[in-house]
Amino acid sequence: MEGNHSHDHELGFWRKYVFSQDHKVIGIQYGFTSLLFLLFGFTLMMVMRWQLAYPGQPIPIIGSWLGDDRAPQGIMLPEFYNQLGAMHGTIMVFLGIVPLAVGAFGNYVMPLQIGAPDMAFPKLNMMSYWVYFMGGVTMLTSFVMPGGAANSGWTSYPPLSDIATIGQTVWLIGMVFLITSSLLGSVNFIVTIVQLRAKGLTFMRLPFFVWAQFVTSFLLLLAFPPLEAAGVLQLMDRLAGTSFFLPSGLVVTGQPLNVSGGGSPLLWQHLFWFLAHPEVYVLILPAMGIVAEVIANNTRKPLWGYKSMVYAAIFLGFMSFIVWAHHMFMTGMGTIISTFFQTTTMIISIPSIIILTALFISLWGGSIRFTTPMLFALAFLPMFGIGGLTGLPLGLSATDIPLHDTYYVIGHFHYVVAPGTIFALFAGIYYWFPKLTGRKMNETLGRIHFFGSFVCMNAIFMPMFIVGLAGVSRRLWDGGAQYAHAQPVLHWNEFMSHGAWALGVFQLFFIFNLFWSIRKGKKVEENYWHATTLEWATPTPPPHGNFLTAPEVFRPPYEYSVPGAKRDFTPQNQRMEA
Amino acid sequence: MELTHAEDIKKHVRVYITVFVTLLALTIITVTISYFNLSVVPAIIAALIIASVKGSLVASYFMHLISEKKIIYAALSLTVVFFLVLIFVPLLAMSDRIH
Amino acid sequence: MEIPYTIKARPDTGLINAKLGIWLFLASEVMLFGALFSSYILLRVGAVEWPHHVLDVPLATVNTAVLITSSITMVMSWASLMMKDFKKYKIYMGATILLGFVFLTIKYFEYSHHIQIGEIPSKSTFFAIYFTMTGLHMLHVIGGMIVNSYFWGPGSKMWKTEPERFTNRIEVAGLYWHFVDLVWIFLFPVLYLL
Numbered sequence: 001m002e003g004n005h006s007h008d009h010e011l012g013f014w015r016k017y018v019f020s021q022d023h024k025v026i027g028i029q030y031g032f033t034s035l036l037f038l039l040f041g042f043t044l045m046m047v048m049r050w051q052l053a054y055p056g057q058p059i060p061i062i063g064s065w066l067g068d069d070r071a072p073q074g075i076m077l078p079e080f081y082n083q084l085g086a087m088h089g090t091i092m093v094f095l096g097i098v099p100l101a102v103g104a105f106g107n108y109v110m111p112l113q114i115g116a117p118d119m120a121f122p123k124l125n126m127m128s129y130w131v132y133f134m135g136g137v138t139m140l141t142s143f144v145m146p147g148g149a150a151n152s153g154w155t156s157y158p159p160l161s162d163i164a165t166i167g168q169t170v171w172l173i174g175m176v177f178l179i180t181s182s183l184l185g186s187v188n189f190i191v192t193i194v195q196l197r198a199k200g201l202t203f204m205r206l207p208f209f210v211w212a213q214f215v216t217s218f219l220l221l222l223a224f225p226p227l228e229a230a231g232v233l234q235l236m237d238r239l240a241g242t243s244f245f246l247p248s249g250l251v252v253t254g255q256p257l258n259v260s261g262g263g264s265p266l267l268w269q270h271l272f273w274f275l276a277h278p279e280v281y282v283l284i285l286p287a288m289g290i291v292a293e294v295i296a297n298n299t300r301k302p303l304w305g306y307k308s309m310v311y312a313a314i315f316l317g318f319m320s321f322i323v324w325a326h327h328m329f330m331t332g333m334g335t336i337i338s339t340f341f342q343t344t345t346m347i348i349s350i351p352s353i354i355i356l357t358a359l360f361i362s363l364w365g366g367s368i369r370f371t372t373p374m375l376f377a378l379a380f381l382p383m384f385g386i387g388g389l390t391g392l393p394l395g396l397s398a399t400d401i402p403l404h405d406t407y408y409v410i411g412h413f414h415y416v417v418a419p420g421t422i423f424a425l426f427a428g429i430y431y432w433f434p435k436l437t438g439r440k441m442n443e444t445l446g447r448i449h450f451f452g453s454f455v456c457m458n459a460i461f462m463p464m465f466i467v468g469l470a471g472v473s474r475r476l477w478d479g480g481a482q483y484a485h486a487q488p489v490l491h492w493n494e495f496m497s498h499g500a501w502a503l504g505v506f507q508l509f510f511i512f513n514l515f516w517s518i519r520k521g522k523k524v525e526e527n528y529w530h531a532t533t534l535e536w537a538t539p540t541p542p543p544h545g546n547f548l549t550a551p552e553v554f555r556p557p558y559e560y561s562v563p564g565a566k567r568d569f570t571p572q573n574q575r576m577e578a
Numbered sequence: 579m580e581l582t583h584a585e586d587i588k589k590h591v592r593v594y595i596t597v598f599v600t601l602l603a604l605t606i607i608t609v610t611i612s613y614f615n616l617s618v619v620p621a622i623i624a625a626l627i628i629a630s631v632k633g634s635l636v637a638s639y640f641m642h643l644i645s646e647k648k649i650i651y652a653a654l655s656l657t658v659v660f661f662l663v664l665i666f667v668p669l670l671a672m673s674d675r676i677h
Numbered sequence: 678m679e680i681p682y683t684i685k686a687r688p689d690t691g692l693i694n695a696k697l698g699i700w701l702f703l704a705s706e707v708m709l710f711g712a713l714f715s716s717y718i719l720l721r722v723g724a725v726e727w728p729h730h731v732l733d734v735p736l737a738t739v740n741t742a743v744l745i746t747s748s749i750t751m752v753m754s755w756a757s758l759m760m761k762d763f764k765k766y767k768i769y770m771g772a773t774i775l776l777g778f779v780f781l782t783i784k785y786f787e788y789s790h791h792i793q794i795g796e797i798p799s800k801s802t803f804f805a806i807y808f809t810m811t812g813l814h815m816l817h818v819i820g821g822m823i824v825n826s827y828f829w830g831p832g833s834k835m836w837k838t839e840p841e842r843f844t845n846r847i848e849v850a851g852l853y854w855h856f857v858d859l860v861w862i863f864l865f866p867v868l869y870l871l
Contacts, residue, residue, distance in 0.1 A: 116680075117678035117679065117680055118680060120680065120694040120698065121694070121698060122680070183702070183705050186701075186705075187698050187701045187702050187705075188698075190697070190701055191694050191697045191698045191701065194649060194690060194692075194697060195681075195682050195687050195690060195692065195694050195697065196680070196681065196682070196694075218656070221701060221704065221705050222656070222657060222660050222704065222705065222708050223708075224705070224708075225705050225706070225708035225709035225711075225712060226664060226708060226709070226711070226712035226715075228709060228712075229709055229710075229712035229713050229716070230712065232809065232813065233716065233809065236798060236805065236809055240797075240798045240799060240805075241798065241799030242798045242799055242802070242805035242809075243799070243802055243805065244716065244720070244802065244805055244806075244809075259799065260799060260800060260801045260802065260805070262720065262723070262724055262725070262801065262802040263720065263802055263805075264672075264719055264720065264723055266668075266671075266672065266719075267668070267716055267719050267720070270668040270671065270715075270719075271712055271715075271716070274664060274712075318656075321660050321663060322663055322667070325667075325671060328671075332675050332676045333671055333674065333675060333676070334674030334675050334676055335674075336670075336674045337667075337670055337671045337674040545678045546678070547678060550678060587756050587759045587760050588760075590756060591753070591756055594749055594752055594753065594756070595749070597749075598745065598746070598748075598749040601745045601748075602742060602745060605738065605741050605742060605745065606738075608866055608870065609734065609738050609870065611870075612734070612866075612869075612870035612871075618871075621870075621871055622871060625866040625867070625870055625871055626866070628866070629862055629863050629865075629866050629867075632862045633859050633862050633863065636748060636855055636858055636859050636862065637855075637859065640748050640749070640751075640752045640851075640855045640858075641851075641852055641855045641856070647690060647691040647692055649690055649692065649697065650692070650696075650697070650700050653700060653701060653704055654700065654704060656704075657704040657707050657708065658707075660708065661707055661708065661711040664708065664711045664712060664715050665711060665714060665715050665718065668715055668719055669715075669718055669719060669722065672719055672722065672723065673722075
């Protein structure tokens, strides 16, 4: 809304570092906040995994801190397990991954990559961050509500969520904040990419990272509002006694509910999944964007099939809006509508395969540098492949019947998000660290972080397919211990839990490396990775306004190893030879 | 934002007033029709057609959509598609059920 | 470097940033109200019975006319600025805000009548969706009125220093206000007439 003050003289501490309108500061704010939430969400899961490995055993050390309403004598109550489950999912998706992938990486890198001085609406950008922050605080306070945090799954299905404890209301309010933050951010991203590209930077010269953020922003813009509406409706049910989602004749612990009835639990599911399916593409697209940048840079050759990747990303975004009810195959839908959603779901696997294949082929003939970011980017490919392939039986209604709501589903989506997206985000942090700080992160610590995480991720999530195929349901507080059909696979729980705790240990290497390198990392020259995209053409760290003079672009984004060129990379803003 | 001349604006003003009167007229028409007690389907069709005409007038002339740029049309067309999906697909899903 | 295209349009897109921004925001609002319309349809189709003639059609018809009138006064306020007539702008914008108050007042009478006779959201899914949809719409009206009041009052100082930028702001505010009118154009027949 306003032309920015470019030569701002002494901004006070608060305006410079706290209520900053500079996309780089905001990106870093998003980065640290989201990493903290990721750590917190991860911790919730590590506690859950104790109960799954050793059901009914007192939790060591912290068990006594949790209090009698959560873990009397240190033994986790089922109610508390449910809180941990619901909040682990919510925090990881909405407070961790998306703010990191979009809020942090998108905010920091995208304006630099398009040669812009900042986002189109800097004030709005600042508000996006602080509304996200408020949403995060709101979500955290739900833990101290009577009855604890939300406990009806991250999916909050009614009627259960309608009658759940107060924490659910706090969850809904938190979601309203987060959705608002997202909407403001997505408007900003789209306008920035359309309007503020540098001279000569046509759409088909954009780095794939920017395309990924562009499509992601449309998903956030158009898919989130129905969940906001659904959230309002659920708040009305919980606070105003309405029956949007409460069917007639509902009986709770022997008593008929004193409501008008006439509502539909399926209405919530439709509105929820209308958002939540595009949401998973919000989780993966920025990751693919980062992997594309890192692979092109570390193979010293252009991406193979850039145009196909761009069209695939656009097609993926579009299709993502018409597959959602593959999460609802078990709700009694008829064959016609089921066929529709199975068909669209099968079709949507195609663009993902195109992008993945193009990234694989990009390695062929490359001069590969096995830097830490490249290790994570390389691992992303097969890990995302496993995640995607294991989704196929879920997308077909008949094979979904034995797999729905089992550990198979948890294995599927964690492969995509954990050794998928999170690995890509690690790649991005190691890759762009020199841009922010002028230093590099330690390679040895990076390798330990990588190999340890890679082994542990597989140790945790591969057995989930086995456990799920045996029929063990998700969201069981004792990991299936009471079920006969679970007995043959129960021993995997302990194995997976140890994998999770080991994964935690390996993250310590990353956390230490990150903070230590900010001060003591080896100083490196400008454009340390010898990259071609515009973000590397600014000073390090980039000043307010980013570019000393407005950059002009003359080339596609990945001019590596151009025949006849002096160096093995040619930056986008390097003029053509006369 | 091109600064149009005062004469152009005066032409626009005439259009605005015409649209305004049309909107009021259509409002009266739609309310009148509602008193005819049509059966459900014709009532819905009539009401939605009139509302769509009114909405199009507001969008095209008050919101200047009729002379807007391609990118805006593209974004809005995409939105309309997903809006229709949101309206019709859950309805179809609810109707086509296993009984 | 200043942020470009805040006042002059970018040549290849033909847009200023705020124009694209507000249309994108309105697109998200289409999805928001769309979800509520979808909910309305599902609830009604799934209902055993659906009330008729329980809402005040004449009053709502007046309200419809009020909003339509406020839409033309809004666009006239922008047109006045385009014709460099600040006094006319103040009159038309003032009228727009006043008509907003009329709308809210009528809604207040409508709501209090229903509440008095026990027709509250919890009574039936009809009243639930009626209050929710018109309530959310009303919040949007209030939001628009706050923005318009700012631009009528303290915000109008910008006319003296940056008239073109101010005119753009009024156009953008107008787009939002027309959208609020547009939603009502659909809400009114769906809730009151069908």
